[in-house]
Structure formats: C-alpha cells, structure tokens
Amino acid sequence: MNLTLKIWRQKDAKSQGKMVDYQISGIEGDMSFLEMLDVLNEDLINKGEEPVVFDHDCREGICGSCSLQINGEPHGPDRLITTCQLHMRKFNDGDTIYIEPFRAKAFPVVKDLMVDRSAFDRIQHAGGYISVNTSGNTIDANAIPVNKENADDAFAAATCIGCGACVAACKNASAMLFTSAKVSQYALLPQGQVEATERVLAMVNQMDEEGFGNCTNTGACEIECPKGISLENIARMNREYLKASVKG
C-alpha cells in the first residue's frame, strides 16, 4: 500500500505548526496505524530527519494514551477502538490520510501530534474519588449490597480511559462525556453518595475552568468514544449538578 500522509508538525508548544506531506510505501493491511507511523519514523530517522512525535503506550486499547485525529475523526474511521487498534486495512492504496493532534484549547500541543491532556487529571483530582480509610481495616466493598443495574451502569461509566476522543470529536471541544463518566461511576454506587454534592460541583467547576466548551448534545462524543460511554451519563451529571446546586 502506498499512501500520502498529511501530518501536523509543530516544534514545541510555543511554535507555529503546519501540515507536512509525506509519502510512504510498503504498508500492509495487517499493520496497526501506530505501526505505520513507526515505519514512517524509521524512514525519517534513516534520512536524518526528526521523527514525528505521537503518544502511545499499551497498544492494546486500554491505556488511552494514543490520540490522533485521523481524516477528521478521533481514532480514525472505525468505531469502539483506539488508534492503536486501527488497522491499515481500513485504508486503500493511494489514499491521502490527514493526521492531526486532538484539538482543544484545554489540550495544548506539546510537540507534533502529542497533546497535554493533564486537564483531565485536574478534573479527576477535583473530586473523582471516594475518601476511604486505608489504614488496614478497610471494609470490603462487596459487603454493601448494590442494585445490579446501577452496578452495571457504574462499571460501564468506569470503562472510560480518559483518552480525550470526546473532546476531539465535539465541535465545541466539550469535556462533558469524560466528566460525566467520572461523576457517574461514583454517583451510581452507595460508596459515592457521601461526597456526591461536593464531587459534582468541584468536577464541573474544574471542567469549566480548564476552558472546555459547552455541550450542545450533538452526540459526536458518544459515537467516537472507543469505550462506548453513553450520553446517559451527561444527563445524569446534569441532574446531579442541579441537585447539588440546590443543596449548596
């Protein structure tokens, strides 16, 4: 497979970036998208050029490190996968592929295709936890009965890997799906009730402070989420937030 790649190159956070064209050949359908970029980088290194910087870690769809906006969609054209799970068989010989970083004011570019997603960490730090005594006499979580439906929904929300595809896909660069998944995974469980009011207020406040846009319910985030996090979580967060605001 011979391909034309249009890749965003940016020296550092302060420099202006631009799209640069690369020709690549000998790509097989069974290669993953990241392996294709590895081939490109080997070529660049052999030619004495600087390789393209991109985030990656586990390469099995778990860690949420790999990002990349591919042909205008986060993680490429396939559904329910991360970029490392995208295979080159999804493309055709002679294709032109646009590869850009996830774009949001709250996700500044570090270099080339790597962005700083620590805004998500700060949202999580603001309230995405429960306070538990871990001094040796921790109560077994299974000792508290949990409604099966709630347990399933909490688990589904907790599968969010924080990759940022929701922000990248949203026309408003909104982080509502991520934040709502983190709020929901606690709001649905008895252990999360004690700090529910403070949690949702603090997390939404932090989300707003980071400069993400507002949700306009386009549903793009749900479609592009590699873990299929549902929009129901956003509705739940809206309810939790309104409830918490009334309670103060």
Next chain:
Amino acid sequence: MGGLIKSSIARKVAMALSGLFLVFFLLQHFTINFTSIFSAETFNELSHFMGTNPLVQFVLQPVLIFGVIFHFVMGFILEIKNKNARAVKYAKYNGGANASWMSRNMIYSGLVVLAFLGLHFYDFWVPEMVHKYVEFAPEDPSRYYHELLEKFVSPVRTGLYVLSFVFLALHLWHGFASSFQSVGFNNKYSVGATKFAKAFAIAIPLGFIIIAVVLHLNHNH
C-alpha cells in the same frame, strides 16, 4: 449562586428551559393561526382576545419577549465560548461522520429564525403596538383576519415565511429533543419523547407553511 450562573451546565439548562417555553408558545401561536384557514370569525375572536386581554398583553407578552431575547443572547454567548474552546481548527474535520447537520448548525438555523422574527415583528407586532398604544385607534374585533390576509398577498413575503419555517423545523429537530437531555431527562421514556419532539419539529412548521400558502391563495382567488 454566582458560580451557578457561570456554570456550563446551568447555562445549558437555561437554554433548554427557555427553548421549551418557546416551543410551548409556538404550539399556542399555531393553534390560533390554524383557525384562520377555516374560520375567519374564530380567528378574529381569538385574536381580539389575545390582543386586548390585559394578562396576555402586560404579563405574558413581556415574558415571551424576555424568553426570546434570553434564548438568542445566551445562544450567542455559548457559541462564542464554544468557538474559543478550539483556537486552532482542524485541517480536516469530518463532523458529518458522528453528528447530524441540524445539531452542528443550530447557530445558523437560529440566526435565520431570528431574522424571520425581525420580519414577523415588522409585519405584525410593530403595527399592532402602534395601532393600540400610539394611535389609540378604536378596537374593531373583525379587523384581524383582513390584516392577516393583506400580509400574504406578496408571493415573495409568503416565500420568505415558508423558507423561515423550514429553518425553524431544522432548529426544532435538534433543539426540542436535545432539551430533554439538557435538563437531565434520559431514561426508558426518552425514545418516545424524542420521537414526539421530532414529529412536533416537522408538524408545527409544516402547519405554519400550510397556513401561509393557504392565506396567499385565498387572497388571490
């Protein structure tokens, strides 16, 4: 409270509630207008009531005007904030792959509806206010139908109304159903509620189109 007003969720809920209020008003407006195509008398009676009832004139009308202004001002504020949230645009952005055109272009369909409101106020509301509160003209309960008919003589104006209702339908198609999600309503009844909202988004603007076309044809025959 200050935090609540600035919060993205509170603003989103405020957009949804003002939108739902306007949807309710639209239904009421449509019901009265619809009588005009089969009974001029009924239309005159209802219009006379709406035009002279103090509760409608001095309480509901200001609330409605506030609702309209609030909805579009908040819409602009959110649009500006959302545009700023992505300072560098994508070289390639395939928005159609994961979201409907209607949901991605609410600001444009909304702007067309806003422009239409300008025309609509110029056609009906401003002359009505001048008639009642500037000229203090004596009330004639049978004047409304003829005044209405006069406005739809021009095929251009009728066409503009029809086009505006198409954009109103596009705006409602996303906006009405989306308001349920914004106020936190997403459960086993959501599928039915969304179907109802989509049917409303088609039926009411289509009804307004029928009214405009029938009035235009009535006058020319």
